[in-house]
């Protein structure tokens with residue numbers, strides 16, 4: 390068997406792994422990165438940017454968000470069910486991390502909110518094109534280049550398989566090339582960064598209890614199947630709960646035209662399987678809240694409903710609510726998009742000539758839905774006495790055809806499972822670090838408790854980049870002591 394030797398092996402080249410590798414190399418360590426895919430960047434190639442708190446962008450934009458405020462918000466949101474020392478270290482480092490990324494050539498558009506109730510902590514990466522999904526690919530390319538400049542050996546299409554230990558401390562990693570050939574890398578420290586288990590249906594069912602494709606429509610990025618979790622647990626790590634970084638899914642994973650998605654994501658009338666309203670629909674923009682809400686309904690489903698006159702107004706004037714992820718106000722492809730879905734036998738999008746017929750399609754008692762619509766139309770003339778929705782979003786449903794779309798729990802993958810401390814050292818059941826073993830990013834992200842905190846957007850990539858750096862600096866220090 391081929392044998393290599395280095396000081397630190399980083400298992401996976403997503404944002405956490407590449408940040409760990411660059412930081413460790415900057416601190417003088419010799420590093421090898423093993424990446425299963427043909428490119429680095431992981432899920433973050435689809436995203437837009439990391440969190441930063443107290444950055445120069447926020448100061449320039451006169452945005453008042455401090456580490457103290459964010460820390461207190463976060464700890465209250467999670468009911469102190471998380472590692473406060475790790476949260477503090479991550480937030481405190483986050484502004485300097487934005488500068489660290491800039492020093493390697495990453496540019497940012499500024500600091501943004503995800504939706505109105507959130508704080509402007511989302512640092513969107515500049516690409517030269519207009520702001521939109523996949524912007525963070527530019528950050529991943531900069532991390533890759535910086536790693537190469539520093540002499541980090543990046544082995545693509547190579548899988549980390551097992552942590553090797555001698556006398557309780559890490560002494561190597563077993564890896565496998567694309568052709569199936571296994572080889573060992575002797576090392577003093579290993580950093581696990583494999584991004585969770587979002588594409589592992591069985592693990593999600595076992596750990597979280599939800600069936601992917603029926604109860605949950607999670608982003609399933611191929612190759613992210615929990616390898617790091619398994620490796621860490623086998624090496625003696627404490628097995629903490631694995632959770633979904635839950636968001637909402639509109640349309641059960643079916644491909645739909647942008648205008649269709651955009652119209653159904655507006656603060657429309659939202660009902661459950663009993664035809665009852667379930668929330669102030671203004672808060673639908675917080676995808677975590679909407680995902681949680683859907684999770685607590687019968688069949689884990691709610692429906693967004695509009696009528697012909699609402700659609701006509703949106704098509705003519707543009708939609709009311711946009712975000713950086715869905716920036717388009719133009720929804721003129723709605724009608725064609727709905728036709729296509731219906732021709733293809735959609736299970737999640739509906740059109741009917743009356744409220745009663747729509748109810749029958751949705752499996753709702755027709756009278757119940759008709760009552761809710763009548764009541765809702767009355768609120769449109771006065772005020773929303775049920776959930777206090779802003780009058781700007783109260784629009785009557787009175788003209789056929791009526792349209793609906795199903796919303797279910799979705800997610801950005803799994804988070805958590807490996808116990809770490811604030812130094813990103815992997816710990817056993819006794820909370821004792823396993824010498825030489827570190828974890829960062831989604832594999833180690835136990836800080837959300839039951840709900841992703843979208844009130845501080847960029848929190849997921851921010852956690853990945855910052856814990857990657859922490860793991861890299863701590864591992865580089867540790868190898869000096871071995």
Ligand SMILES: Cc1cc2nc3c(=O)[nH]c(=O)nc-3n(C[C@H](O)[C@H](O)[C@H](O)COP(=O)(O)OP(=O)(O)OC[C@H]3O[C@@H](n4cnc5c(N)ncnc54)[C@H](O)[C@@H]3O)c2cc1C
Pocket residue numbers: 400401402403404405406423424425426428429430431432433434435436437438439440547548549550582583584585608612613614616617801802829830831832846847848849850851853
């Ligand atoms: C559509 C989308 C948009 C998003 N937008 C944002 C955003 O704007 N801001 C934000 O904060 N968060 C965002 N996120 C979440 C964010 O991208 C993730 O939290 C982040 O990428 C996690 O980083 P990571 O390094 O832990 O794992 P990942 O980015 O998931 O990378 C894991 C890597 O591990 C590799 N791998 C797996 N197993 C092995 C193995 N055995 N050996 C070697 N390599 C292996 C995979 O190939 C992959 O490259 C988004 C997520 C999605 C899906």
